[in-house]
Amino acid sequence: MRPVAISVDPPAVSANFCRTANLTYTFLSDPKLETIRRYDLVHPQGGPEGHDISRSAEFLVDSSGTVRWENFTEDIRVRPRADQMLAEARKIQ
């Protein structure tokens, strides 16, 4: 399973974060919220200073491109745990 993180953060911010947090998986930048909008995840004025951002959401997509599991948090403080997401990924053969 390949994890991919997506946010409005520009590439330089993500690169810096990956370096400091020692993360090696893919971080993608969507500053214009094109993909975030296509996935209907825009949280209007959810960011600092009223910037539009993505709400937290996770999609597990199989090799055919089909969504097999998804999670939309109803509370920004509540996120799925890594082991929960890994358990869902293991179900895909």
Added chain:
Amino acid sequence: MPEINQTQKPANILLWIGLVIIVLAVLSNFLYFFSMPQAIIPWINLLLPLIGLYLLIIGVKRAFKQPQLYSGKIWGSIVTALAVAFLCLSIYGAIHARDLPPSKSAPRVGQKAPDFTLTDSNGQPVSLSQLLSSPVGNSQRPKAVLLVFYRGYW
């Protein structure tokens, strides 16, 4: 009945328990950093200040109604006022945290995930189809891609 002087006055135990619960309520906001079921934490964040405040109010009432028996009129009132403020803050935080878009048009389980091309942290364009087909580490294509949309501004 012998007069109870200041030194014999029993501690207003409800105020102390209320204070401890309010401190625990403040600390409960850090539970998100620990490995426990996250869904119950917002309820703990609200329930603890409610219980703490309830005990404090009874404690303060006792201190005012029976000052000869219970201490803590001044410090109990201050802690209770702070607890009210903290509860208001917790309720505001809980409402704000749940103020999210409905995402009715988001792809659903069983549907195709819309393809996209975005820039990675090295400035290179990367598409979902690429992520699904290009090998990971041991030169096998991944069985799945986990798209994690996050709020950013880290």
